Amino acid sequence: MKQSTLSFGKPDGSSSAAQSKNKPPAQQKLSFGVGGQLGIKKIGDKNAEAPIDSKLKVLNEASAKSEIQTDASVKSSTPSKSGVRLTKRTIEEVEESQIVEKVEVHSTTKKIRNNDGEATDFVKEEKLMVKSAQKSASASKQTKKDDEEMKEVEQNFPPKDLSKLKPPSSAKYDPIQDAPFHKGQLVPFGFIARGLSEIELCRGKNSKDAIKEIVANIFRSTILLNPRELPDLFYFFCVKLGPDYDSPETGIGIELLSNAVAKACGKSLKQIREQFKQEGDYGIVVEKSKGVQKSLGTFFKKSQETPKDLTFKRVFEAFNKIARQSGNNSQNEKESIILKLLQDATNEEAKYIVRWLQKNLKTGAAEKTYILALARAIAYTPPNHKGKILNSKLTLGDQLFAEKCEKIELAICEAICEFPNYGLIIETLLEHGDDLPKLKDRCHITVGIPVKPMLAKPTKGVREVLDRFEQVKFTCEYKYDGFRGQIHFNRNNPQQMVKIYSRNLEDMTGQYPDVVEFVEKSASQDVETYILDSELVAFDHVNNRILPFQTLTQRSRKNVTEEDLKTKICICAFDLLYLNGESLLKEPFIKRREILHKNLHEVQNSFVFAKYKDAEALEAIQEFLGDSIKDSCEGLMIKTLETNATYEPSKRSLNWLKLKKDYIDSGLGDSLDLVVVGADFGKGKRTGMYGSFLLACYDENLEVLQTVTKMATGLSDEMLAKIYSQLKDLEIDKPPSNLKFKEKNIDVWLVPKYVWEIKCADLSMSPIYCASIGSVEKNKGIALRFPRFIRERDDKSVEDATSSEQILEYYKSQPSLLKNDGEDDDFDF
DNA sequence: GCTGACTGCCC
């Protein structure tokens, strides 16, 4: 298997295809994945200078040397610094596409050559840009420059007449002729907004396919006309600014957004909230009542009334700029950036701007669908192909085309799971088109880049486990109650040997300096690199026991102090994904576990292997489940050992099951009968009814109701509707007179009447709920963890609801809180 | 400098 040459940045202009054909890889073969399938590149290797994700001029100080790992670590090491992140564009340099002639356009991402002088210029330019961005809330210089350039291009290409263009939903859509922009021009935001509207209309049979088709067509036009915009465009669709492990947040939530929307609509906050209650979505609110009604489809006409047609680039840069604001007055700055955007937007565009900021485009499609659409676009119009391929479906025929799509889907999904950096993946696709081995060469499991973690499916009991894993070897493992921690160790990167990623690929290294130190110390010399999957739990070294989840959450996340470090952490290791340069993902779990146990060593109370039992009999599993709960765990994870036992990142596949006591019907789980005392209106598909309910228990001594949780799941749509019609007549202006509560913003109070059975996983100390308030901690009550609806209890009256004392008892009886089961209760890992 | 509202991220 050919090693990726990774020799980018050569300004020789020769095509990459030619390069890889004519030039044998000069670089040393470093290591291979299992079976030689994967070329694994070591992080510390200088030759392994792959282009870094195209994103984010947003982040941090530029660091000109850029091993992937160093780069990805910048955020956590200098969290507060605002500055520039060096971005490498290499595709353009290497590529001389046969399809797309080069058109010099200013694009979101910038070129950098490996040449030092140019890189310096780049940094300077970016710093200037950031400076100007910070100075004023008005459109950045960058955008103005773009507009000017766009004008120039437009003089060469007169605007297209929208009325003659087919929409991306059309079966005959021509990605060049029917795109509302010319080659080299920036993608108009209206094109995207219109596409999203079309997606939203797709419902019913084959709708997913229709959606993929539309999005694929949008991507195809972008590939053919201005490919540099594709990475950001893809991130936009996924409602992200960049890779999960290395990108900033907008810091815009529902409250700041409602302020901005109110101003954009020229209405009071109160009015706008009322409208929100009716529409269930600020996107629709702004679409319906934004001030200036620009006519739809003007986005490509340079008419005088609409001097500021939005480009996608401008919108995305504004989002980045919002994310960059911090410190004094930043909220105002953010708001004014949003307002400017909304002013210049058509109502349709405004809808999606607002929805994007709400982190939900509400199109009925999301990330996974867009990934499949990307695959389809690549299948239709493979970039960088010899000869023009506009539509490979025409030459391949339906059958072959479908097969091709599937192959590309698989390859992209695998790449994304092992290397969740869409920027680099898309750059690779643009460079190599449907040459999938190239993608695999460059975007594979890598120390320092998080892998999408494998997830598990809930099961209802041991019976179900046995049914699913009939005739198959499996193992039962403790399910620890802590934070998922994917630990990367790389001895070759002395500056940062250890990185820790969360379940959602967030870089949490800064939160665990103690764990980092510990991992560094404990690695034996013959281990160079590894990626470990584990659960991090809070651990009491004196009494040798796991501490409650809540204790763990109280540690600082940055600027960790001595005080924080008093909460010791124990790594409960359960899987090994990578060792000494080799991927273990394709190995069966039985082997991965063996390799894990052989190569890493337990250290009492600090680094332990997840306790497991390869049990088969129902009773044995049941017993082990009981043990796990006694030992302060949530329950069991059940994993196949040999068949279907590879590590399948991000798949909530059937290979891993989770079994918790509260899943089991009429089992050990806590189930409470609670009184409905209030409700919040729903959003989205719950618009026009209640979306969640405030519940209370009954204190028999004080004869008061005490709030204990809100609850919103477990109800069918039908039930929700029925409940609304039942409860709406119970709405009252003031809270029930005998209710103890701290709620400030509940939408409606309800006459206490209905009692519901509610299940939960745990009970926790609450700063806002009032069950048995004060009896454990001053001013704190008890609340439910993971509450869900089981059934109505028509047979019960308010006074029959679960009592505060009962809840207090449940709370105190939780194993992780029991103080006496420590020392001689053998907690042998 | 303190507090409360808001946000993002854990589960």
Next chain:
DNA sequence: ATTCTGC
């Protein structure tokens, strides 16, 4: 996290 639903 849990749960429901359309496809």
Next chain:
DNA sequence: GCAGAATGGGCAGTCAGC
């Protein structure tokens, strides 16, 4: 069975306003 979309408690961190 998957993907998407509803929604939960509760923590630390950030910022506005006093």
